[in-house]
Amino acid sequence: MTDIEYVRAADQGSALALVAEDPDAVFLAGGTTELDLALKDQVVHPSRFVDIGRLPLRGVTRDGDRLRVAALTTMEELAADPTVRERLPFVREALLLGASTQLRNMATIGGNLLQRTRCRYFRDPDVGACNKRDPGSGCAAIEGVARMHAILGAGPSCIALHASDLCVPLVAMDAEVELLDADGTRTVPLTEFYRTPGDRPDVENVLRHGELVTHVQVPLLPDGARSGYLKVRDRTSYEFATTSAGAAVTVEDGTITWAKLGLGGVGTMPWRAWEAESVLVGAPASERTFRAAAEAAIRDPFTVPGTAFKVELAKRTIVRILRTVTS
Known part of the structure; x- marks a missing residue:
């Protein structure tokens, strides 16, 4: 294994410069x-870790009807925030279901957005066919064991899954990501931050080299809205989602007047179910509506023998969470 240089950044300017000057440098x-990908699995090979852990990028502030979460805020800190508890309960649920207490006290919100796939083929350097690791080499998951892989946004080049729980309610709530580099700051909607594999599975998002995630802005739920996060998994202890759904709705006189729906465990990126939301708004809060929304959400899935079961499971997950938040 090649030696990796470790540098602790003193401030944001030096952190940006240290990564920008080296095409193989990464923020830590x-x-x-x-650390798992570079030191344990050895499937990525950075030349330099630039530690940003001491930069002033921690904390949660409220600005009107939005929260602004600094990127180094830990999952545990965000879950404990009183505004998240009261006005974004399904974000809190996703955080608590997303990792063990030990990991939640280490893992940052910015890092959660940027986490890499848990695809076993990507994380095994002995597997030669992985377009995400080695573009043009193929996709071993297509014909391999693929239970924990994607059916939405997937294609012949890659079916690797985005495993984040937190991103499911964040993408449903139209969260935005603040990015910083030497040229300044830009803000990108989370729904536009990720890229589907297409013919470049190795390019997962719109982040430019040397660009740093500094904050995430999250709108609060409107008054009267109910929300929930449902995670279906093989065991109730720490485990990644087989399917999941985060939903938020308002209901007036039995009619859904506002709806947001995000899906996990099924997409190559955190999946916003736009079509399902269109079905829900203006419709009665009924089993028939929920099933129609589920059918709209899981439209034209790309499946292989190992993932075909997810089509119906994802639909049932959607129906169940919608039933929960409207009852």
Whole structure:
């Protein structure tokens, strides 16, 4: 293994410069994913870790009807925030179901957004066919064991899954990501931050080299809204989602007047179910409506023998969470 240089950044300017000057340098925050990939799995090969852990990028502030979450805020800190508890309960649920207490105290919100896939083929350097690791080499998951892989946004080049729980309610709530580099700051909607594999599975998001995630802005639920996060998994202890759904709705006189729906465990990126929301708004809060929304959400899935079961399971997950938040 090639030696990796470690540098602790003194401030944001030096952190940006240290990464920008080296095409193989990366930022290091909580390290719960990056260290595994580089040191344990050895499937990524950074030349330099730039530790940003001491930069002033921690904390949660409220600005009107939005929260602004600094990127180095830990999952545990965000889950404990009183505004999240009261006005974004399904974000809190996703955080608590997303990792063990030990990991939640280490893992950062920025890192959670940028976590890499848990695809066993990507994380095994002995597997040669992985377009995400080695573009043009193929996708071993297509014909391999693929139970924990994607059916939405997937295709012949890659079916690797985005495993974040937190991103499911964040993408449903139209969260935005603040990015910083030497040229300044830009803000990108989370729904536009990720990229589907297409013919470049190795390019997972719109982040430019040397660009740093500094904050995440999350709108609060409107008054009267109910929300919930449902995670279906093989065991109730720490485990990644087989399917999941985060939903938020308002209901007046039995009619759904506002709806947001995000899906996990099924997409190559955190999946916003726009079509399902269109079905829900203006419709009665009924089993028939919920099933129609589920059918709209899981439209034209790309499946292989190992993932075909997820089509119906994802639909049932959607129906169940909608039933829960409207009852």
